[in-house]
Amino acid sequence: MDRAISLGKPMLRVSVAPHILQKITTSNLMYNTLIALVPALLAGIYFFGFAALKLALICMVTAVACEAGMQGLTGRKLAIKNGSGLLLGLLFALICSPEIPWWTAVAGTAIAVILGREIYGGLGNNPFNPVLVGWAVARISWSDHMTTWIMPEPLFGLEPGGYIEYPPLEVIRVDGLEALVDLPWLDLFIGNVPGTIGTVSVAAVLIGGIYLLARRIITWHVPVSFLASAWLFGLIFWLIDPETYANPTIYILSGWMVLGAFFLATDKGTVPVTGPGMIIFGIGCGLITMIIRYWGGFVDGVAFAILLMNATTPLLDRVRPRVYGRVKEVA
Amino acid sequence: MSEYLLLIVSAILVSNIVLARYLGNCPFLGVSQKMDTAVGMGMAVIFVVTLAGMITWVVQYAILNPLGLEYLRTIAFILVIASLVQLVEMFLQKSIPALYKALGIFLPLITTNCAVLGIAIINIQEEYDFMHTVVFSFASGVGFTLAMVLLASLRERFPTARIPTTFAGMPIAMITVGLLALAFLGFTGLVD
Amino acid sequence: MGPKASFRGVSFPPQKVSNPAIEDAPLPQRVVLPLGEDRDRVCQPVVEVGEQVKTGQLVGQSADFLLAPVHSSISGRVTDIRPWFDQKGGEVLSVIVESDGIDSWQEELRSDERFLERATVQILADLKASGVVEIGPPAMPLHAKFAQPERPKEFLFLVGIPRAKMVDTVIINGIDAEPGMATKKAILQKNSSEILAGIKIIQKLLGSARVVLAVGSNGSLNSPLTSELAGLGVRVFQGKDKYPLGLNPILIKCVTGREIPLPDGSEQDIGVAVVDAVTLVHLVEAVRDRKPQVEKVVSVSGAGMSAVKNFKVRLGTVISDLVEQLEVLKGEPVKVIAGGAMTGDALFSADIPVTKETDALVFQTAGEAKSFSPDACINCGMCVRHCPAKLLPNELSKYCEFSMFEEARDEYLLHCIECGICAYVCPEKRPMLHLMRYGKRELSLV
Amino acid sequence: MRDLIKMVVVLAVICTTSGVVLSYVNTATEAPREYQYIKFVQEPSMKAVLSDYDNDPIKERIKLVVGENEEGNPIETVVFPAKKGGKTHAVAYSATAKGYHDLIEVMVGVDPDGTLTGISIMTHTETPGLGARIEEPEFTDQFQGLDVDTAKLSDEGGQVDALSGATFSTAGVIAAVGSALEQFPQIKKETF
Amino acid sequence: MSVVKEFTKGLWQELPPFRLVLGLCPTLAVTTMAKNGLGMGLATTFVLINSNVIVSVLRKIIPGKVRIASYIVVIASFVVMAELLLQAYWYPMYEELGIFVPLIVVNCIILGRAEAFASKNPIVHSLADGLGIGLGFTISLTILGGIREILGTGEFFSMAVMWPSYEPFSFMVKAPGAFVCLGFLLGLMNIISRRRPAH
Ligand SMILES: Cc1cc2nc3c(=O)[nH]c(=O)nc-3n(C[C@H](O)[C@H](O)[C@H](O)COP(=O)(O)O)c2cc1C
Numbered sequence A: 001m002d003r004a005i006s007l008g009k010p011m012l013r014v015s016v017a018p019h020i021l022q023k024i025t026t027s028n029l030m031y032n033t034l035i036a037l038v039p040a041l042l043a044g045i046y047f048f049g050f051a052a053l054k055l056a057l058i059c060m061v062t063a064v065a066c067e068a069g070m071q072g073l074t075g076r077k078l079a080i081k082n083g084s085g086l087l088l089g090l091l092f093a094l095i096c097s098p099e100i101p102w103w104t105a106v107a108g109t110a111i112a113v114i115l116g117r118e119i120y121g122g123l124g125n126n127p128f129n130p131v132l133v134g135w136a137v138a139r140i141s142w143s144d145h146m147t148t149w150i151m152p153e154p155l156f157g158l159e160p161g162g163y164i165e166y167p168p169l170e171v172i173r174v175d176g177l178e179a180l181v182d183l184p185w186l187d188l189f190i191g192n193v194p195g196t197i198g199t200v201s202v203a204a205v206l207i208g209g210i211y212l213l214a215r216r217i218i219t220w221h222v223p224v225s226f227l228a229s230a231w232l233f234g235l236i237f238w239l240i241d242p243e244t245y246a247n248p249t250i251y252i253l254s255g256w257m258v259l260g261a262f263f264l265a266t267d268k269g270t271v272p273v274t275g276p277g278m279i280i281f282g283i284g285c286g287l288i289t290m291i292i293r294y295w296g297g298f299v300d301g302v303a304f305a306i307l308l309m310n311a312t313t314p315l316l317d318r319v320r321p322r323v324y325g326r327v328k329e330v331a
Numbered sequence B: 001m002s003e004y005l006l007l008i009v010s011a012i013l014v015s016n017i018v019l020a021r022y023l024g025n026c027p028f029l030g031v032s033q034k035m036d037t038a039v040g041m042g043m044a045v046i047f048v049v050t051l052a053g054m055i056t057w058v059v060q061y062a063i064l065n066p067l068g069l070e071y072l073r074t075i076a077f078i079l080v081i082a083s084l085v086q087l088v089e090m091f092l093q094k095s096i097p098a099l100y101k102a103l104g105i106f107l108p109l110i111t112t113n114c115a116v117l118g119i120a121i122i123n124i125q126e127e128y129d130f131m132h133t134v135v136f137s138f139a140s141g142v143g144f145t146l147a148m149v150l151l152a153s154l155r156e157r158f159p160t161a162r163i164p165t166t167f168a169g170m171p172i173a174m175i176t177v178g179l180l181a182l183a184f185l186g187f188t189g190l191v192d
Numbered sequence C: 001m002g003p004k005a006s007f008r009g010v011s012f013p014p015q016k017v018s019n020p021a022i023e024d025a026p027l028p029q030r031v032v033l034p035l036g037e038d039r040d041r042v043c044q045p046v047v048e049v050g051e052q053v054k055t056g057q058l059v060g061q062s063a064d065f066l067l068a069p070v071h072s073s074i075s076g077r078v079t080d081i082r083p084w085f086d087q088k089g090g091e092v093l094s095v096i097v098e099s100d101g102i103d104s105w106q107e108e109l110r111s112d113e114r115f116l117e118r119a120t121v122q123i124l125a126d127l128k129a130s131g132v133v134e135i136g137p138p139a140m141p142l143h144a145k146f147a148q149p150e151r152p153k154e155f156l157f158l159v160g161i162p163r164a165k166m167v168d169t170v171i172i173n174g175i176d177a178e179p180g181m182a183t184k185k186a187i188l189q190k191n192s193s194e195i196l197a198g199i200k201i202i203q204k205l206l207g208s209a210r211v212v213l214a215v216g217s218n219g220s221l222n223s224p225l226t227s228e229l230a231g232l233g234v235r236v237f238q239g240k241d242k243y244p245l246g247l248n249p250i251l252i253k254c255v256t257g258r259e260i261p262l263p264d265g266s267e268q269d270i271g272v273a274v275v276d277a278v279t280l281v282h283l284v285e286a287v288r289d290r291k292p293q294v295e296k297v298v299s300v301s302g303a304g305m306s307a308v309k310n311f312k313v314r315l316g317t318v319i320s321d322l323v324e325q326l327e328v329l330k331g332e333p334v335k336v337i338a339g340g341a342m343t344g345d346a347l348f349s350a351d352i353p354v355t356k357e358t359d360a361l362v363f364q365t366a367g368e369a370k371s372f373s374p375d376a377c378i379n380c381g382m383c384v385r386h387c388p389a390k391l392l393p394n395e396l397s398k399y400c401e402f403s404m405f406e407e408a409r410d411e412y413l414l415h416c417i418e419c420g421i422c423a424y425v426c427p428e429k430r431p432m433l434h435l436m437r438y439g440k441r442e443l444s445l446v
Numbered sequence D: 001m002r003d004l005i006k007m008v009v010v011l012a013v014i015c016t017t018s019g020v021v022l023s024y025v026n027t028a029t030e031a032p033r034e035y036q037y038i039k040f041v042q043e044p045s046m047k048a049v050l051s052d053y054d055n056d057p058i059k060e061r062i063k064l065v066v067g068e069n070e071e072g073n074p075i076e077t078v079v080f081p082a083k084k085g086g087k088t089h090a091v092a093y094s095a096t097a098k099g100y101h102d103l104i105e106v107m108v109g110v111d112p113d114g115t116l117t118g119i120s121i122m123t124h125t126e127t128p129g130l131g132a133r134i135e136e137p138e139f140t141d142q143f144q145g146l147d148v149d150t151a152k153l154s155d156e157g158g159q160v161d162a163l164s165g166a167t168f169s170t171a172g173v174i175a176a177v178g179s180a181l182e183q184f185p186q187i188k189k190e191t192f
Numbered sequence E: 001m002s003v004v005k006e007f008t009k010g011l012w013q014e015l016p017p018f019r020l021v022l023g024l025c026p027t028l029a030v031t032t033m034a035k036n037g038l039g040m041g042l043a044t045t046f047v048l049i050n051s052n053v054i055v056s057v058l059r060k061i062i063p064g065k066v067r068i069a070s071y072i073v074v075i076a077s078f079v080v081m082a083e084l085l086l087q088a089y090w091y092p093m094y095e096e097l098g099i100f101v102p103l104i105v106v107n108c109i110i111l112g113r114a115e116a117f118a119s120k121n122p123i124v125h126s127l128a129d130g131l132g133i134g135l136g137f138t139i140s141l142t143i144l145g146g147i148r149e150i151l152g153t154g155e156f157f158s159m160a161v162m163w164p165s166y167e168p169f170s171f172m173v174k175a176p177g178a179f180v181c182l183g184f185l186l187g188l189m190n191i192i193s194r195r196r197p198a199h
């Protein structure tokens, strides 16, 4: 059959619909999330000095190097430019004490990248939040290093804050509630207490979180349900027994709570994607966090709560609205 | 009452039978590729473990101890469990065919599942009384099922994940169990 | 009248429409008239090579009730009857007519202002003869839409077509669904009389059915039209500018609150018929003027054009000829899309004719046609949050990618309305819509 | 029918053989098992309370009946003699008493005067961080050189300081030591 | 197949638990130290060899219907014997292995060999099979235990082998580490077996 095509003209470019795409790309989202973490990092540097910055750089370099190495080994195309390695490294540094030895940071980040993500085939395929996998492995392996704290020494302006020598949650555990009575909440809020680089300053983390919400990089579901459920749970116990359980707001302002709610529990890829799924996920995180904080062996429960809920993500993805046009199935 | 609650929390979350006590791994990894088989196996294990826990407890305290035959515990228990599974199979087949259809293929696998024998032995070693034995056995079965359902739901995503061929299949399943166990470590200390 | 249901979707940046009027495209030198929609379902040609034909003369016809007759859209000489590529890439038997430059019509149009007094059978017969086709999906001859179950005697030629339910609501779709489309806006502003006449015809054909005119938020109707519509008992549905309101399944849901029962159902099953506003004009021309469908209003945009323009194009005009004649494109297009920018097909060649289903042509220059090399889904959930059918496109796309079609079916792949939003929003730029269509096709082959 | 008989016979023979063999192995290993048990479970405690001996106290251990329980069955105690040049200069044995949670088993070393050469906690289930501090040398070392009169809480005229927050555990240890020392006169008769 | 081949197949083609993913529970549970892996391997080998031999001896006598029951009795008897012997002569190992000694009875490798091999083959072959599989199992467990012990405690057979300032990667000796380590070893086996030409 003779072709009806005039071959005089060049073939047109063929691609599949749709032919217009939204501007946002994966790396776009990653770098925006990185930007959102800058306030937290700056707060860390302000309170803990340039050791914090050094640690962040170590982790970021390690993460990118491991990512590139694994992508090379497994024969995938190099995708380090999308910023996910940098983000992973930065997040890892932010949830560590500024005091950890360099090799702990390197080993933890490497575990996060390799065991947490690349072994599953890279971004999008891993079931667990890689940062938390790396952290949890390091935490149970080198628990001394991972729980060594220093007092904040603001670079300028503020007086060295607080009088407690280790993070508030640890103080509640070891010295009891009374030890926290005189601690100004403002110190907790701006981060003038011992803690990890990126979680001390609730204010800085909140700025980043609101930026993410405003840019619609995350939705409200997880952070709101996470924080709300933790606060309500805390409220109930506080009302029952204020001698044993602290004011729930203290629990929100201390530890990893806010960073966890805005950055770790919203970590795309390892959390549910439907609205109801995300809300249940958030509630689960909030409750497990508080259960571990109250009665568990670890002082802060955020990391393990999120890891546990990560495991339920495939189940929670089954909780979702009725699809269009689905008629009731006749049994 | 709270004592039983602690026992249940301990058996399901803190010292999960597979994730912390390393029991029942072969069926755990063997039939967790699909959700429906995982649920079926889980149910079968709950059922058999509870029954076997009760019967072996009676065997230990009513037969072996009085006769001074404690050293025959292993052989006695395994025979009890093997016959129990046979009986359950025959009973279900005749009386509750629907349940048999759902659990049938899993029952023979359970005889060689160390979770069942393991729980029976733990009941004796921990010197649980009869009620504790029932509660602990049942809760351990539930813990097994919980871990199994979580693993199956995670594994159902692997066919569409770009797992390096070196790790595809059993290796990645094993690593995932490891990470699941890592997550469950968070419950450490809830119950001493 | 407001929406009865909300839906998820996206809002596009507003598009500029330069001139709401509809310009006539110059008469083409030749036309290529495909005799059907695909290789296997085509009309019998009723002309021979070398024969002189007039505009509006029947050139192809079929006994198949669901296959519309084909008319020549220009006057001239039949130079060939042979397969020609259509938009989908298939080769379809086509009649090629070389213009004589005169455009002399088959017979003078006999405009009959008393068309409403004619018997419904007569009206339907005219409709069938004129070959008016409702654009898809699924495309179908317009007369097939107006079949009521309880009146088989009157519709003798409809016997054998099962109808689940009486049509009780007719929706005139006056919403330009996707970027690159502006025809309905123009029709609503310029063809008030046809709109009214068309509604009257529908009311006559479908008796008790209520008629709703759905317009987008910028589809401002002039006030005489509004009051006349009210007089006819027609309700106006004012929607917001959110895609995919213009796609039938969503439009039906917003107007009536009903959903098309998927995977096998159609709008007839829930007693709804949607008629495109542009088709309505062809309907009026067919009934009032007894004019076969030989033209199509097409929006043209892209390739440096500052705004969307509408042209009335003779059916069968080859796109490359059209581009040369119109001289509106500023840049050299590397991509030609038949249909809107969201769901249209990219053509591998511009030597493809405009058909009754072509409602828009979008051209893209090298700068506009971006290409990506997408990687694995990162499970960001963006697609899930925007899918109007409330599916999990991320899972579906992975299943289709890994040939797990049964799983995709169980995850409701067949409920996908192919709006393309998932692909539009995906930050990884995965070919989502393509994967959905691919999976659906594989399932249909089983 | 013949098949059935054969099945039953074969199984019976296998089981009987297995029973016979096992009971033989059980008897044959009885002595070494006891020795190993004592060596690995009791020896560390024994070494902590006895010193300066050249014999093998385990080999030369003596079983003594030190009283009767409520049901009239004899209570046995195993006594480990520490000898130097063939002469016994101290003995070690254990006793139990209830602590905060459950029984605490304490090994005591006693010289012929009835003075403690040391104590060591063998088993207990007290709360970690509270009662479990009874294991620490700071606590057990207090007992060295005390006798039946002075091995009491300082509040009660003795010389033992209670662990703060763990009065019950302390009391348990003291009770165990006390009951051991009460048995000493009888043990002394048979060993020195 | 020759007796030698029956022996050597346990060392590679059917090496448990790496190639034959069975007997996982003891593999994971006791391999916190090379020594425990070795002990578990030897105990299992003891049961495996003996049950293989006895099953092979009785293979013509045992009727099909009571096959499994008889095997279980035979295996369980040797397990009890192993328990008693360990208690009598290697008490620390008995304590370390704990519940996993009686659980040898449900180790699917043993019943699997009895059922699939010893019940169909002569005594010498069954002995070779048991010896090979048992040795393979022992070596595997010792290697796994060695890796976990070295990384997790810095020691190998309780001797310090890492640099003095080494801080143990104790993840490896905990439950999650057991699974992850075995997962990596299985992956490694995949790489090796892909390199080796298929037989
Ligand atoms: C910080 C924040 C918290 C919010 N909390 C809630 C809330 O608790 N419940 C709610 O229904 N909407 C809440 N919203 C509003 C939602 O963003 C959204 O507008 C609304 O849920 C509609 O969601 P839809 O897209 O599912 O229709 C919140 C928004 C923000 C920015």
Ligand SMILES: Cc1cc2nc3c(=O)[nH]c(=O)nc-3n(C[C@H](O)[C@H](O)[C@H](O)COP(=O)(O)O)c2cc1C
Binding pocket: D100, D101, D126, D127, D128, D130, D131, D132, D163, D164, D165, D166, D167, D168, D169, D170
């Ligand atoms: C969870 C819990 C565990 C305890 N464990 C012990 C224990 O192991 N030993 C003990 O003597 N008391 C234990 N106690 C009891 C209290 O500490 C009790 O107040 C104390 O024994 C008496 O106080 P004092 O020693 O300061 O006078 C426990 C109490 C609680 C609530």
Ligand SMILES: Cc1cc2nc3c(=O)[nH]c(=O)nc-3n(C[C@H](O)[C@H](O)[C@H](O)COP(=O)(O)O)c2cc1C
Binding pocket: A103, A106, A107, E165, E166, E167, E168, E169
């Ligand atoms: C990837 C990597 C992992 C390391 N892992 C460990 C480790 O697990 N334990 C350790 O003590 N040192 C580890 N090191 C650190 C050094 O080998 C060495 O122990 C350290 O620099 C000296 O420690 P010191 O300063 O305490 O003497 C690691 C170093 C690197 C680069």
Ligand SMILES: Cc1cc2nc3c(=O)[nH]c(=O)nc-3n(C[C@H](O)[C@H](O)[C@H](O)CO)c2cc1C
Binding pocket: A026, A029, A030, A033, A084, A085, A087, A088, A091, A117, A123, A124, A125, A126, A128, A129, A130, A131, A267, A268, A269, A270, C377, C378, C379, C380, C427
């Ligand atoms: C668009 C987008 C997609 C992401 N997908 C994943 C993912 O699939 N898996 C993951 O672990 N983290 C994902 N992340 C989060 C980011 O990579 C993560 O914060 C660090 O890699 C550490 O978890 C994603 C982040 C963004 C912005």
Ligand code: SF4
Binding pocket: B025, B026, B027, B030, B109, B110, B112, B113, B114, E021, E022, E023, E108
């Ligand atoms: S039979 Fe049971 S225990 Fe043995 S391999 Fe199969 S699943 Fe595991």
Ligand code: SF4
Binding pocket: C386, C387, C388, C389, C390, C391, C393, C415, C416, C417, C418, C419, C420, C421, C422, C423, C432, C433, C436
């Ligand atoms: S899955 Fe289908 S309906 Fe949903 S967004 Fe994609 S194309 Fe539209």
Ligand code: SF4
Binding pocket: C376, C377, C378, C379, C380, C381, C382, C383, C384, C393, C394, C397, C422, C425, C426, C427, C428, C429, C430, C432
């Ligand atoms: S938008 Fe794209 S990357 Fe995100 S979940 Fe959907 S398919 Fe995956």
Ligand code: SF4
Binding pocket: C438
């Ligand atoms: S998915 Fe397959 S059939 Fe579809 S275009 Fe791609 S290669 Fe062709």
Ligand code: FES
Binding pocket: B022, B023, B024, B025, B026, B027, B112, B113, B114, B115, E022, E023, E024, E025, E026, E106, E107, E108
């Ligand atoms: S060894 Fe197989 S289930 Fe435990």
